Amino acid sequence: MIQLKNLTKTFDKQYAVKNITFNLPSGKCVALLGPNGAGKTTTLKMIAGLMHPTSGQVELANGVKGDIRKYIGYLPQHPQFHSWMTGMEFLHYVARLSHIPKHESQKLAEQLLDRVGIADAKNRKISKYSGGMKQRLGIAQAMIHKPSVLLLDEPVSALDPIGRRDVLNLMEELKQETTLLYSTHILGDAEEASDEILLMHKGAIVESGSLQDVKERHQVDKITLRFDGNMKAYKEKMEEFPFVTHTDIQKQKIHVYVQNVPEARDVLLELVSKEQWPLLFFEVGQTTLEDLFMKVVNEHAMADHL
Amino acid sequence: MQWLTIYKKECLESARNYKWVWVPLVFILFCIMDPLTTYYLPQILESTGGLPDGATFDIPTPPAANVFMMSISQINTLGVLVIALITMGTIAGERKSGVAELILVKPVSYTAYVTAKWAAHVTLVLLSIFVGLIASWYYVQLLFGDVSFIHALSTAGFYGLYIIFVISISLFMNTWTKTPGLVLFLTISIIMILNLVTSVFSHLLEWSPTNITSYLPSLLRTGEVGQDLWLASLFTIVTIVLLLFGAIQTLKRKEIV
Incomplete structure (x- = not known):
C-alpha cells in the first residue's frame, strides 16, 4: 500500500530516522513498536507529509506521487482542536476540507461521532472534552474521508483501561476497512491488535514481520x-x-x-x-515479546557503548 | 469550496471571540477621539483649572479635512498595532498549538488556507476601519464643517489598501515563525522601518506603500487622485500579491510540526 524507500530524517546531524525501507501491505494492521525516542512519531509524520524526509521517499503503491494526503488519515499523539468549536462542528469542518459535500458531511459526522462513542457530547465545546474524548474525536477526524491508510500515533497510550479497550475494539473494526499503521511503546497493545510488527530502535527498523514469525524467530x-x-x-x-x-x-x-x-x-x-x-x-x-523488546533495546544499547 | 469553508470558519471564530464586536468598537473609539478632543479642547482646559488670568491663548479651529486626517493618523499608530495583534496568531498560533497538524494533513490547498485566512482578516479589519471612519466623518461634519462624503470614502478606500498591505505583512510573517509574539514584533518593526526609510528618502520613494497616507490629505480636499498615489497604490497591490505568494510558498516548504 505504502512504500518507504530509504527514508532518513536528521535533526542537527542526529539521526531521528535512519534509512528505513519497508512496505506497508494493503489491508494489514501493522504496529510500529519501540521505546520512546525510537523515531516512531517522526516516521509517521513523514508518511503523513507533515515532515519532509532528509532523504528517501514515501510512495503510494497505486503509483500516485506528490500529494498523497487524500489517501491518508492521521491521528497525532496529542491531537489539538479548535477548542471553541463543538465536536460536531469540527468534524463537519474537517469533512468539508476533505471535499465531502455539505449534506453528506453532516451525516458522516453524526455517524462517526456515534461510532467512536461521543455522540452525547457532539454539541459540547471541545474545550470541555476530557482527554479520552479528544482521543476519540481525533480518531473520528482521521477516518472521516475514508482514507486508504490510517496512521495512529500512540492511539491508546494516554487512555484509561476502559478507553483503551474501546479504542482497541474500534481498531479491530477498522482493520476490515483500511490499512492501519499505529505506533505504540506498549507491547500488549501491539500483540493484541496487529498482524505485523515493526520494531524500531534508534531510528532504524531492527525487526519486522508477522507477530508469529517474530516470536518464533526470537523465542x-x-x-x-x-x-x-x-x-x-x-x-x-x-x-x-x-x-x-x-x-x-x-x-x-x-x-x-x-x-x-x-x-x-x-x-x-x-x-x-x-x-x-x-x-x-x-x-x-x-521468552515473550517483552523479552525480545528488552533484548533488542539492550543489545543496541550495548553496541552503542562499545 | 474549500476556500469558502476556511473563510467561514475564520469568520465564525472571530464571532465566537467577539472580535466582530470589539474590533469595530476599538476603531470607532480611535476615530472619534481626535475630532471630539479637538473640538472640546477649550472646555477641557477650562475644567482642568483653566488658563492663568490675563493669559490669552487663542486656539484656532482646524479645518475639517485636517481633523478627519487626524483619525487616519490615529489608526496609523494605534490601529496598526491592533491589526498586528489580531492577526499575529492566525497561522503561527495554529501551528504552535498543533491544530495545523490536523488541518494540513487533510488535502487542504495551502493557497486556500493562506488566502482564506487573509481574506477573513481583511474583511474584519476593513469593515471596522470603515465604520470607524464613517463615525469620524459624522463628528467632523457635525462639529467642524463640511467634508465631502465621497472624498472621505475614496480616502478611506485608498487607506484601506495600505491596511491590507499591513495585514499581508503579518500573514507573511505568520508563515515564518511559530511564535505569535515574534510575528507581532516583526510586523511592527517592518512597518516602522518602512516608515522611517520612506520619510528620509521621500523624494525617491514616491511609490512606497507607507507614502499612501501622505497623499491622502490632498485627495480628501480635492477628490483628485494624483499620479503618485496611483503609483504607490499599484506598487502596494503588487507587494500584497507577492507577500501572499511568498507566504504560500514558505508554508509549503516549511514542516508543519
Whole structure:
C-alpha cells in the first residue's frame, strides 16, 4: 500500500530516522513498536507529509506521487482542536476540507461521532472534552474521508483501561476497512491488535514481520530462578555451563537462556540440590515479546557503548 | 469550496471571540477621539483649572479635512498595532498549538488556507476601519464643517489598501515563525522601518506603500487622485500579491510540526 524507500530524517546531524525501507501491505494492521525516542512519531509524520524526509521517499503503491494526503488519515499523539468549536462542528469542518459535500458531511459526522462513542457530547465545546474524548474525536477526524491508510500515533497510550479497550475494539473494526499503521511503546497493545510488527530502535527498523514469525524467530527457552540473598554468585556459576547462552538478573530473578531445556533443567536442579542453594522459585518457559523488546533495546544499547 | 469553508470558519471564530464586536468598537473609539478632543479642547482646559488670568491663548479651529486626517493618523499608530495583534496568531498560533497538524494533513490547498485566512482578516479589519471612519466623518461634519462624503470614502478606500498591505505583512510573517509574539514584533518593526526609510528618502520613494497616507490629505480636499498615489497604490497591490505568494510558498516548504 505504502512504500518507504530509504527514508532518513536528521535533526542537527542526529539521526531521528535512519534509512528505513519497508512496505506497508494493503489491508494489514501493522504496529510500529519501540521505546520512546525510537523515531516512531517522526516516521509517521513523514508518511503523513507533515515532515519532509532528509532523504528517501514515501510512495503510494497505486503509483500516485506528490500529494498523497487524500489517501491518508492521521491521528497525532496529542491531537489539538479548535477548542471553541463543538465536536460536531469540527468534524463537519474537517469533512468539508476533505471535499465531502455539505449534506453528506453532516451525516458522516453524526455517524462517526456515534461510532467512536461521543455522540452525547457532539454539541459540547471541545474545550470541555476530557482527554479520552479528544482521543476519540481525533480518531473520528482521521477516518472521516475514508482514507486508504490510517496512521495512529500512540492511539491508546494516554487512555484509561476502559478507553483503551474501546479504542482497541474500534481498531479491530477498522482493520476490515483500511490499512492501519499505529505506533505504540506498549507491547500488549501491539500483540493484541496487529498482524505485523515493526520494531524500531534508534531510528532504524531492527525487526519486522508477522507477530508469529517474530516470536518464533526470537523465542528462546529460558529457565527462571530465584534465590534467597545475593544472586550474583549463583549467576556466575551457572554461566559456566555450555548449554547456557547468556543470563541476566531482572526483578530479583535470574533468567538463564538455554539451548537444551531437558538437560539444562536436570543439571541446574542437580546443582541446586548438591550445593544446597536457597532456591525460592524455579520456572521453565519461553521468552515473550517483552523479552525480545528488552533484548533488542539492550543489545543496541550495548553496541552503542562499545 | 474549500476556500469558502476556511473563510467561514475564520469568520465564525472571530464571532465566537467577539472580535466582530470589539474590533469595530476599538476603531470607532480611535476615530472619534481626535475630532471630539479637538473640538472640546477649550472646555477641557477650562475644567482642568483653566488658563492663568490675563493669559490669552487663542486656539484656532482646524479645518475639517485636517481633523478627519487626524483619525487616519490615529489608526496609523494605534490601529496598526491592533491589526498586528489580531492577526499575529492566525497561522503561527495554529501551528504552535498543533491544530495545523490536523488541518494540513487533510488535502487542504495551502493557497486556500493562506488566502482564506487573509481574506477573513481583511474583511474584519476593513469593515471596522470603515465604520470607524464613517463615525469620524459624522463628528467632523457635525462639529467642524463640511467634508465631502465621497472624498472621505475614496480616502478611506485608498487607506484601506495600505491596511491590507499591513495585514499581508503579518500573514507573511505568520508563515515564518511559530511564535505569535515574534510575528507581532516583526510586523511592527517592518512597518516602522518602512516608515522611517520612506520619510528620509521621500523624494525617491514616491511609490512606497507607507507614502499612501501622505497623499491622502490632498485627495480628501480635492477628490483628485494624483499620479503618485496611483503609483504607490499599484506598487502596494503588487507587494500584497507577492507577500501572499511568498507566504504560500514558505508554508509549503516549511514542516508543519
